[in-house]
Amino acid sequence: MSRSGLELRSTITPDGTLRITLERVSVPDPGPGELLVRVEAAPINPSDLGLLLGPADMATLRAEGSEDAPVLTARVPPAGVAAVRARLGQSMPVGNEGAGTVIAAGPDLQHLVGRRVAMIGGAMYAELRLVRPDACIVLPDGASAAQGAALFVNPLTALGFVETMRAEGHKAIVHAPAASNLGQMLARICKADGVGLVNIVRSPQQAELLHGIGATHVVDSSAPDFPQHLEDAIAATGATLAFDAIGGGEMTSLILNAMEAVAARSMDSYDRYGSATMKQVYIYGALDTGPTILRRGFGFRWSIGGWLLFHVLGRTDPAIVKRMHERVAAEMTTTFASHYTATISLADALKPEIARAYQKKATGSKYLIVP
Numbered sequence: 337m338s339r340s341g342l343e344l345r346s347t348i349t350p351d352g353t354l355r356i357t358l359e360r361v362s363v364p365d366p367g368p369g370e371l372l373v374r375v376e377a378a379p380i381n382p383s384d385l386g387l388l389l390g391p392a393d394m395a396t397l398r399a400e401g402s403e404d405a406p407v408l409t410a411r412v413p414p415a416g417v418a419a420v421r422a423r424l425g426q427s428m429p430v431g432n433e434g435a436g437t438v439i440a441a442g443p444d445l446q447h448l449v450g451r452r453v454a455m456i457g458g459a460m461y462a463e464l465r466l467v468r469p470d471a472c473i474v475l476p477d478g479a480s481a482a483q484g485a486a487l488f489v490n491p492l493t494a495l496g497f498v499e500t501m502r503a504e505g506h507k508a509i510v511h512a513p514a515a516s517n518l519g520q521m522l523a524r525i526c527k528a529d530g531v532g533l534v535n536i537v538r539s540p541q542q543a544e545l546l547h548g549i550g551a552t553h554v555v556d557s558s559a560p561d562f563p564q565h566l567e568d569a570i571a572a573t574g575a576t577l578a579f580d581a582i583g584g585g586e587m588t589s590l591i592l593n594a595m596e597a598v599a600a601r602s603m604d605s606y607d608r609y610g611s612a613t614m615k616q617v618y619i620y621g622a623l624d625t626g627p628t629i630l631r632r633g634f635g636f637r638w639s640i641g642g643w644l645l646f647h648v649l650g651r652t653d654p655a656i657v658k659r660m661h662e663r664v665a666a667e668m669t670t671t672f673a674s675h676y677t678a679t680i681s682l683a684d685a686l687k688p689e690i691a692r693a694y695q696k697k698a699t700g701s702k703y704l705i706v707p
Contacts, residue, residue: 610635
């Protein structure tokens with residue numbers, strides 16, 4: 337016997353219209369190795385917005401449909417349509433992670449019925465979700481859905497940064513921008529693990545926030561002396577690895593140049609090819625969707641690459657991934673706690689004024705969908 341529930345869907349039509357709808361879908365009863373979960377909370381992460389809203393022009397958002405069947409539409413510019421050609425006409429479920437209560441299970445998993453779990457795997461902006469147990473973390477008794485809703489993307493990304501640092505032989509990290517929920521998690525991890533961390537923020541208020549949770553090296557990119565402070569913080573930590581969620585603009589370039597300036601301090605003589613110190617920056621987000629600009633003053637020993645959590649987990653030793661999951665579960669209310677500024681329903685997510693607010697991806701502003 338199947339059950340039905342609402343699911344949020346995003347479609348971009350070939351003529352350049354974004355349509356976000358709530359569709360009623362059938363969900364089958366779980367078979368062996370499956371759990372049926374009533375979704376109770378799912379965060380809106382920056383990584384969700386690319387699929388949810390795509391390259392739509394937010395100024396053209398418009399509410400259509402009815403109260404019982406709301407529709408949110410927007411125009412997608414021709415260049416944006418070309419960029420997402422592979423998804424045109426497809427109704428796509430959205431939401432990377434969430435949490436809820438197991439309401440049914442396959443015969444081998446009956447012991448989990450009634451337990452609350454955190455989940456990952458897409459299609460979480462829905463009332464019901466069929467998942468396998470390896471995509472779940474069973475939450476401690478008494479844990480709320482809101483506490484468990486964001487235990488994968490940000491926590492595992494922050495832990496993944498540290499594991500990447502160790503695997504590649506670096507000793508410290510630069511992170512930009514660092515005042516987000518993820519950035520605060522990374523600051524707590526590095527403080528607890530004795531890892532050097534340079535936190536790049538974009539305002540004095542964000543700097544104060546990070547100092548308040550114990551971050552040592554915090555540099556404000558809005559300050560006129562930012563390049564010198566960045567260089568000094570890199571010198572103090574020895575950081576040669578950076579993670580940049582901004583993507584566009586010059587942040588990656590500024591970090592590489594500061595790393596090279598620090599490396600040059602220990603060179604015995606001038607070398608036209610720059611230092612022999614390897615400098616690595618990974619771009620893991622697109623807060624700025626413009627071009628990545630490099631002003632070449634960092635020699636020839638450097639690399640820039642993309643970093644995506646799901647790819648990294650796929651090539652990481654399963655024992656390390658298991659250890660990461662266990663740490664997240666153990667520290668879910670401390671190191672990996674997320675804080676939300678607004679709680680909305682599935683229907684609320686289709687209101688133009690609310691969509692504009694969560695699309696801004698403003699630091700300190702995080703939305704939680706409660707289906």
